[in-house]
Amino acid sequence: MTWSSRRRTRERTTAGSSSSAPAGTGGDPQAAARELERSVREGAKGAWVAPFTITKKPHGHSDHDPVFAAAQALDVPLAIHPTFEPLWALPKRFDEIRKLRLLLSVGASDGVRHAFTTLFDFGVFDRFPNLRIVILESGGGWIGYWLDRLDAVYTATPIGERVPLEHPPSFYFRERCWISCDPDEKTIPPLMDLLGDDRFFWASDFPHADHTGDYLEELEELAARIPEPGRTQFLGQSVRELYRV
Numbered sequence: 001m002t003w004s005s006r007r008r009t010r011e012r013t014t015a016g017s018s019s020s021a022p023a024g025t026g027g028d029p030q031a032a033a034r035e036l037e038r039s040v041r042e043g044a045k046g047a048w049v050a051p052f053t054i055t056k057k058p059h060g061h062s063d064h065d066p067v068f069a070a071a072q073a074l075d076v077p078l079a080i081h082p083t084f085e086p087l088w089a090l091p092k093r094f095d096e097i098r099k100l101r102l103l104l105s106v107g108a109s110d111g112v113r114h115a116f117t118t119l120f121d122f123g124v125f126d127r128f129p130n131l132r133i134v135i136l137e138s139g140g141g142w143i144g145y146w147l148d149r150l151d152a153v154y155t156a157t158p159i160g161e162r163v164p165l166e167h168p169p170s171f172y173f174r175e176r177c178w179i180s181c182d183p184d185e186k187t188i189p190p191l192m193d194l195l196g197d198d199r200f201f202w203a204s205d206f207p208h209a210d211h212t213g214d215y216l217e218e219l220e221e222l223a224a225r226i227p228e229p230g231r232t233q234f235l236g237q238s239v240r241e242l243y244r245v
Contacts, residue, residue, distance in 0.1 A: 027054040029063060033070035040074045045243040047071065048079035048136060051111030052089045059115040060122030068124060072131045077178070077242055079134035080112050109138030113146065120150060123164035125172040133177045134242065137203050140181030144191050147173055174199065178242055181234075182211070183218035188234075189225045197230030201238045 036047050049059065049067075057063055059080070071078040089111060090097060097104070116135055119125065125133075135143070150169040154160035165172075174196050180203040181188050192200050202219055212218075223231050239245070 029066040033066040036067065036070045036076075037074065040076055044076070045245060046077040046079060046134070048081040048134075049115070050083045050085070051080060051109075051115045052085050058118035058122065060118035060120070060124045062122065065127070068128045068131055072128045075130070077132040077134050079136045080115050080138075081136040082109050082112050082138055085111060112136075112138040113142065117146075117150070120154075120165060120169045120172070121163060125176065126164070126166050131176065132242070135177070135179040137180060137205060139185060140179045140191065140200055141185045141187040143173070143179055144187070144194060147195070170195070178238065183215060183222045184211070185222070188222065189230075192226065192230050192234070197226070198233045198238050198241070201234055201236070201242075 036044075039047070047067075053059065053064075055063070068078070091107065091110070094100060112135060116133070119133065125131065147170040154163055154165065154168050178199055178201065181200055182203055188200060202222075223235055226234055
């Protein structure tokens with residue numbers, strides 16, 4: 001896996017924020033696990049993986065168990081974060097894909113969604129019952145549809161019968177997953193009601209070129225629509241609890 005450790009270097013007033021300390025380890029999960037152990041000893045609060053793997057093996061594959069085992073043993077969260085990807089990882093449905101700017105904008109986090117879903121396909125949450133997973137900087141509004149669809153396939157189809165999970169995917173999300181959101185996402189308050197107001201927090205890594213300049217104003221408007229105690233959770237408490245800061 002391509003991964004990075006996350007160190008707590010400063011706190012903003014709204015949430016404990018971490019910067020990433022790159023520590024690429026190629027396709028060697030054992031080396032990645034050792035590097036995670038070293039980084040935590042030096043103060044890292046967690047790690048993140050890219051949405052692609054150099055070996056092209058799905059993130060949930062048992063070859064990556066050393067990384068999951070290390071994160072669980074160290075009691076630090078493991079996140080999936082979008083990044084620049086190799087050309088072979090780009091969608092191939094259309095020619096001249098780079099001209100499809102809006103499509104690329106909404107599909108930029110597809111890799112994160114795919115990587116996250118493989119954790120269910122390979123039963124990672126049952127093999128590592130204390131592993132905590134975070135979905136970063138990929139939007140949050142999609143998670144409602146995604147979990148509904150996964151649950152439906154798991155509970156009501158022959159396909160789901162072959163998935164090595166003891167519970168529907170939404171069960172694990174409510175228990176051991178978190179997701180960051182953008183302030184312009186209008187569907188977040190009802191999703192917090194559905195999936196837990198301590199599962200969501202705002203993405204404080206800004207500004208980005210794909211956002212308007214009124215990011216903080218939009219954050220204030222979104223926060224105003226979230227009743228307490230969810231508002232406090234969304235604005236920072238969930239991050240503090242997750243990363244133990």
